[in-house]
Amino acid sequence: MSSPPWWQRGAVYQVYPRSFADGDGDGVGDLRGLRAHLDHLADLGVTAVWLSPVFTSPMVDAGYDVADFCDVDPVFGTLEDLDGLIADCHARGIRVVLDWVPNHSSDQHPWFLASRSSRDDPRRDWYVWRDSAPDGGPPNDWRSEFAAAGPAWSYDEHTGQWYLHSYTPQQPDLNWDNPEVEAAMHDVVRFWLDRGVDGLRIDALQRLGKDPLLRSNAGSDRRHDQDWEPVAHERLRGIRRVVDEYQDRMIVGEVYLLDQRRVVDYLSGGDQLHMAHNFVFLHLPWDAAAFRHVIAEFEALAEPDAWPAWFLGNHDHSRIATRYDDGGSGQARARAVALMLTALRGTPFLYQGDELGLPDAEIPPGRVVDVDGRDPGRAPLPWRPPSLAGPGAGFTTGEPWLPLVREAEQLCVESQAADPCSTLSLVRRLGELRAESAALRSGDQHLLDAGPDVLAWLRTGPGERLLAAVNFATEPRPLIVPGIPGARHAVLVSTDPERTGTAVQDGTGPRARFVLQPSEAVLLELVPHARPT
Ligand code: NOJ
Numbered sequence: 112m113s114s115p116p117w118w119q120r121g122a123v124y125q126v127y128p129r130s131f132a133d134g135d136g137d138g139v140g141d142l143r144g145l146r147a148h149l150d151h152l153a154d155l156g157v158t159a160v161w162l163s164p165v166f167t168s169p170m171v172d173a174g175y176d177v178a179d180f181c182d183v184d185p186v187f188g189t190l191e192d193l194d195g196l197i198a199d200c201h202a203r204g205i206r207v208v209l210d211w212v213p214n215h216s217s218d219q220h221p222w223f224l225a226s227r228s229s230r231d232d233p234r235r236d237w238y239v240w241r242d243s244a245p246d247g248g249p250p251n252d253w254r255s256e257f258a259a260a261g262p263a264w265s266y267d268e269h270t271g272q273w274y275l276h277s278y279t280p281q282q283p284d285l286n287w288d289n290p291e292v293e294a295a296m297h298d299v300v301r302f303w304l305d306r307g308v309d310g311l312r313i314d315a316l317q318r319l320g321k322d323p324l325l326r327s328n329a330g331s332d333r334r335h336d337q338d339w340e341p342v343a344h345e346r347l348r349g350i351r352r353v354v355d356e357y358q359d360r361m362i363v364g365e366v367y368l369l370d371q372r373r374v375v376d377y378l379s380g381g382d383q384l385h386m387a388h389n390f391v392f393l394h395l396p397w398d399a400a401a402f403r404h405v406i407a408e409f410e411a412l413a414e415p416d417a418w419p420a421w422f423l424g425n426h427d428h429s430r431i432a433t434r435y436d437d438g439g440s441g442q443a444r445a446r447a448v449a450l451m452l453t454a455l456r457g458t459p460f461l462y463q464g465d466e467l468g469l470p471d472a473e474i475p476p477g478r479v480v481d482v483d484g485r486d487p488g489r490a491p492l493p494w495r496p497p498s499l500a501g502p503g504a505g506f507t508t509g510e511p512w513l514p515l516v517r518e519a520e521q522l523c524v525e526s527q528a529a530d531p532c533s534t535l536s537l538v539r540r541l542g543e544l545r546a547e548s549a550a551l552r553s554g555d556q557h558l559l560d561a562g563p564d565v566l567a568w569l570r571t572g573p574g575e576r577l578l579a580a581v582n583f584a585t586e587p588r589p590l591i592v593p594g595i596p597g598a599r600h601a602v603l604v605s606t607d608p609e610r611t612g613t614a615v616q617d618g619t620g621p622r623a624r625f626v627l628q629p630s631e632a633v634l635l636e637l638v639p640h641a642r643p644t
Pocket of ligand 1: 212
């Protein structure tokens, strides 16, 4: 087996910089705080860190409204701080992936200020401007992604036309039909890759292709405001050509399409994405059959070399421990998810705090920041017990920009690091196992029929046969794997803190004696039967 590229080896850890660690006491996380906590990432054994945007921004959409694509916002630090972070990460063998937002800019970006200044401005056509519809309303029926924003068009009194914004009105869509825009955004990619960044997460990739005729969605069997073929893929191929000017870089796309057929199209041909965030997987209910179906469907649809990116959490969604909580099983399920993501063929993506099993925070009405209700999953990380470090829990010495989770005392990094049975200790162990096992990193995968409520699969590599299993039920379930006669096994890791012992045992075969506990996930090493002498 040849050595896989860096982005296939270990987990990618998403840092949401506002909420990771505050280095200057203003209550907002920053690059200085992040640099001071890189040991945490190293202890998790992650291969790469993906940073949500740290660029100059009025922060209407928490930095996804970029006013300068090539500079750092003062709330996070300076460009030199970012250079320093990249160097610090590289010194620890951690790659750096930045968030690149090609679909739109802030309305405060100099390009948009020029564009809206007059219909004759040379930058007018850098954004999408149209006249009113005959009824005096917006040019078509496209809606903003955010329900609160309503139509995807805002009227500009000064120039008497509407501009398109797929998100908030403060995030005008760039006009990728204009080759000058495409070239300028390619230069942004080069700016960061020249600076030593290892990869980019492409924000809202599906939005780069829109119907050039801007037809309404109503009455059509497909959407005209995204995923428009072939332009979306042509634009992606253009981006990939720029990335391929550099050695060993990676692009992972946010492809927010709830149909795996459409998602795998962005991975095909070897000249588009290296990986795609798959939101079909993120939206699954806690159900073994549903997970099995989506994993099998991805394998069936994608080209054999296509590499999955498995993730169940990011800064736009309720946290795993809350979303999958069902009468108190949230923590156990968050642990099971950590094992599942580590053991599936593909790259696991961890959102900061997943390694602690953090739930959503409660946000009182007076503290709401986000336009789209996403604050609960964005609460700052608790580093130290508030009883020792004060209410900022080691995240900040000031007033945190969002309230922390109520459970900070028990769930903070320091408390969990001291407990060998904690979720943090489990996630560290999973990182070690992946680093030790070629089968986990790049082995073959084979889904098993393991009985109701159990998802099980084999990972194999030279000299290694591993069996992963997750019990989705809230009662114990036997691990029945008919294809594996009388399997002898050693437990490499279990998510159940009560399970002890790793000795070789018999019995995951057709008449199982191995019983999975409620919400337990395990990784077993299948041991060959001793040959009779
Ligand atoms: C996806 C990002 O993850 C989300 O946070 C943001 O609001 C939109 N894209 C718009 O940039």
